[in-house]
Amino acid sequence: MIRIAVDGMGGDYAPEVVVEGAVSAANDFAHLEIILVGQLDALKRELNKHKVLGGKIIVHPAAEVVGMGDSPVAALRKKKDSSIAVCIDLLKKKEVDAVMTAGNTGAAVAASALMLGPLPGIKRPGIAIGTPTLHGISVAMDVGANLNPSAEELVQYAVMADVYARCIFKKKRPSIALLNIGEEESKGTEVLKEAYKLLRDSPLNFVGNIEGRDFFTGKVDCIICDGFVGNVVLKMCESVLETSIGIISRELRKNPISMLGAWLCKPAMNAIRKETNYEEAGGAPLLGVNGTVIISHGISSARAIRNAIRVSGDIVSTQVNDQIIETIASIPALSNQRLEGKK
Amino acid sequence: MIRIAVDGMGGDYAPEVVVEGAVSAANDFAHLEIILVGQLDALKRELNKHKVLGGKIIVHPAAEVVGMGDSPVAALRKKKDSSIAVCIDLLKKKEVDAVMTAGNTGAAVAASALMLGPLPGIKRPGIAIGTPTLHGISVAMDVGANLNPSAEELVQYAVMADVYARCIFKKKRPSIALLNIGEEESKGTEVLKEAYKLLRDSPLNFVGNIEGRDFFTGKVDCIICDGFVGNVVLKMCESVLETSIGIISRELRKNPISMLGAWLCKPAMNAIRKETNYEEAGGAPLLGVNGTVIISHGISSARAIRNAIRVSGDIVSTQVNDQIIETIASIPALSNQRLEGKK
Numbered sequence: 001m002i003r004i005a006v007d008g009m010g011g012d013y014a015p016e017v018v019v020e021g022a023v024s025a026a027n028d029f030a031h032l033e034i035i036l037v038g039q040l041d042a043l044k045r046e047l048n049k050h051k052v053l054g055g056k057i058i059v060h061p062a063a064e065v066v067g068m069g070d071s072p073v074a075a076l077r078k079k080k081d082s083s084i085a086v087c088i089d090l091l092k093k094k095e096v097d098a099v100m101t102a103g104n105t106g107a108a109v110a111a112s113a114l115m116l117g118p119l120p121g122i123k124r125p126g127i128a129i130g131t132p133t134l135h136g137i138s139v140a141m142d143v144g145a146n147l148n149p150s151a152e153e154l155v156q157y158a159v160m161a162d163v164y165a166r167c168i169f170k171k172k173r174p175s176i177a178l179l180n181i182g183e184e185e186s187k188g189t190e191v192l193k194e195a196y197k198l199l200r201d202s203p204l205n206f207v208g209n210i211e212g213r214d215f216f217t218g219k220v221d222c223i224i225c226d227g228f229v230g231n232v233v234l235k236m237c238e239s240v241l242e243t244s245i246g247i248i249s250r251e252l253r254k255n256p257i258s259m260l261g262a263w264l265c266k267p268a269m270n271a272i273r274k275e276t277n278y279e280e281a282g283g284a285p286l287l288g289v290n291g292t293v294i295i296s297h298g299i300s301s302a303r304a305i306r307n308a309i310r311v312s313g314d315i316v317s318t319q320v321n322d323q324i325i326e327t328i329a330s331i332p333a334l335s336n337q338r339l340e341g342k343k
Numbered sequence: 344m345i346r347i348a349v350d351g352m353g354g355d356y357a358p359e360v361v362v363e364g365a366v367s368a369a370n371d372f373a374h375l376e377i378i379l380v381g382q383l384d385a386l387k388r389e390l391n392k393h394k395v396l397g398g399k400i401i402v403h404p405a406a407e408v409v410g411m412g413d414s415p416v417a418a419l420r421k422k423k424d425s426s427i428a429v430c431i432d433l434l435k436k437k438e439v440d441a442v443m444t445a446g447n448t449g450a451a452v453a454a455s456a457l458m459l460g461p462l463p464g465i466k467r468p469g470i471a472i473g474t475p476t477l478h479g480i481s482v483a484m485d486v487g488a489n490l491n492p493s494a495e496e497l498v499q500y501a502v503m504a505d506v507y508a509r510c511i512f513k514k515k516r517p518s519i520a521l522l523n524i525g526e527e528e529s530k531g532t533e534v535l536k537e538a539y540k541l542l543r544d545s546p547l548n549f550v551g552n553i554e555g556r557d558f559f560t561g562k563v564d565c566i567i568c569d570g571f572v573g574n575v576v577l578k579m580c581e582s583v584l585e586t587s588i589g590i591i592s593r594e595l596r597k598n599p600i601s602m603l604g605a606w607l608c609k610p611a612m613n614a615i616r617k618e619t620n621y622e623e624a625g626g627a628p629l630l631g632v633n634g635t636v637i638i639s640h641g642i643s644s645a646r647a648i649r650n651a652i653r654v655s656g657d658i659v660s661t662q663v664n665d666q667i668i669e670t671i672a673s674i675p676a677l678s679n680q681r682l683e684g685k686k
Contacts, residue, residue, distance in 0.1 A: 071529065134586055181570075215575075248608075261611075
């Protein structure tokens with residue numbers, strides 16, 4: 001049985017939607033047990049609305065809540081008994097195997113970094129995410145934890161994205177690229193030029209730079225970037241198909257023949273919406289910390305919460321963290337030791 | 344008559360496609376005169392394929408060509424008689440009113456910055472572009488000239504984007520936002536936090552931060568960002584509708600009813616392709632240099648070249664540069680003097 005602490009108070013629609021998603025995960029996945037963390041009254045009130053299979057969900061108290069707009073570090077300092085801090089503490093004490101939160105991303109990153117510390121050999125954690133493309137799922141990393149990574153940190157993100165793509169998306173030997181403003185080695189910032197050299201000389205399947213236009217096409221399996229551009233691009237991805245469908249629908253309504261056409265296309269459009277829906281992607285792991293932490297979108301639906309909990313379990317069962325440690329250690333040129341020396 | 348120097352040798356399909364676009368602009372726009380710069384034999388050979396209205400195109404010699412993959416500064420140093428250097432030199436000597444190139448962007452930016460110098464009060468030039476959104480055109484700046492702008496440079500980009508949106512896209516009082524990873528003032532890098540404060544205290548119509556998801560929605564008229572994220576996002580925009588249509592078409596082909604639907608929708612889809620086509624956007628001006636320089640995509644079609652030449656003329660006739668100088672000078676807090684003192 002894999003035990004997952006769920007931050008019951010985190011997210012724009014917590015606790016209602018989080019509890020609904022947790023119940024759905026508990027009932028659907030036999031190998032998962034949920035520890036729902038938060039204000040007991042609120043959680044129990046929500047739990048009473050659902051049927052839960054025997055013993056699959058237990059509640060654990062946490063008196064305080066970090067708001068979506070709170071300053072992460074200040075909130076963690078002031079609210080020692082917040083649901084996210086309690087979740088991470090349970091993970092640290094090994095009372096659970098993983099944490100899932102849809103709350104304040106900054107607070108989740110800060111709590112994990114401060115309380116769990118890094119995996120051996122890792123300098124800074126980053127957030128990885130599976131994004132739908134024209135040819136299946138690609139992994140993008142970092143998408144918001146580290147706005148100014150060094151070249152060495154980017155290379156470590158490449159290692160972690162490689163492991164994540166292999167374990168969770170079953171890619172055999174993931175192709176890896178840097179997101180840049182041109183394909184040539186000479187393009188981009190000094191940090192990117194240095195990361196290019198380090199990746200080229202690494203045993204990873206590095207294929208060079210890709211430009212923004214290839215983010216959606218699935219040209220590569222792993223896209224490595226800083227947390228700023230990753231976050232901007234990710235949020236574009238989330239809206240872009242909806243926006244495109246919006247433009248298309250508006251145009252189709254302009255005459256009766258294309259309106260009929262649109263009506264005939266509707267089931268196919270709904271299938272696409274489902275296929276490229278971020279609810280199905282199942283959250284984004286914070287990789288590089290000493291524990292399994294999955295961050296889900298603040299506006300996550302119950303289905304998105306359920307899937308993020310499922311992926312948390314998959315990360316534990318496929319031993320992503322052990323593989324990251326092994327891979328980093330097996331590449332002397334990429335491990336902390338050499339990089340520390342270089343800096 | 345507005346005289347525009349066209350870099351006849353710049354671009355992936357030069358000189359063929361560039362000459363075709365130049366001829367089309369010369370014939371279609373009575374107020375424009377084209378000075379086609381490059382290797383005379385090649386240009387004349389291409390010109391002979393077309394009919395040109397009397398005296399609307401003259402050719403001007405330049406023996407060398409800066410390749411798309413050349414290192415910009417090295418190429419300018421070695422190839423003194425390159426078509427882009429000769430174009431900018433004609434502009435400097437006021438023998439033309441504007442320059443249009445589809446060649447090596449870095450070389451165009453470097454030649455303009457070095458040979459023309461900045462507009463009074465401007466610290467660094469940036470590239471602005473009109474991008475199609477769900478609600479008309481928005482201006483994004485910078486999209487590739489300055490990968491690490493300071494807060495002050497971002498604010499100057501806001502001023503220039505404001506002028507460009509007013510002059511070319513006829514926006515009355517353009518709304519302006521910073522592209523960031525969250526809407527709160529506290530989000531993003533230190534540079535963005537500082538730029539937020541400067542913009543909030545400026546007379547511009549600053550509406551705060553927007554996230555990646557609002558890039559396409561037309562929520563604001565001007566989107567201000569560094570050249571790295573701007574370039575990545577711009578290239579995503581260029582591909583995104585095509586990719587979405589690709590995903591949609593694949594899904595529609597899965598059954599005969601939706602195939603019929605797709606066939607009925609085809610004219611509407613083609614209308615969208617046209618509406619959101621970058622060929623219509625007409626190139627991207629390098630703003631902040633002492634002269635009018637428009638950069639067009641390396642893969643520009645003849646139609647895109649024609650439209651970029653048209654916009655070059657519009658920038659001259661609406662006196663964009665004079666308005667930038669005036670606006671910068673009218674806002675003491677934004678002008679070079681104070682900013683120099685602050686740094």
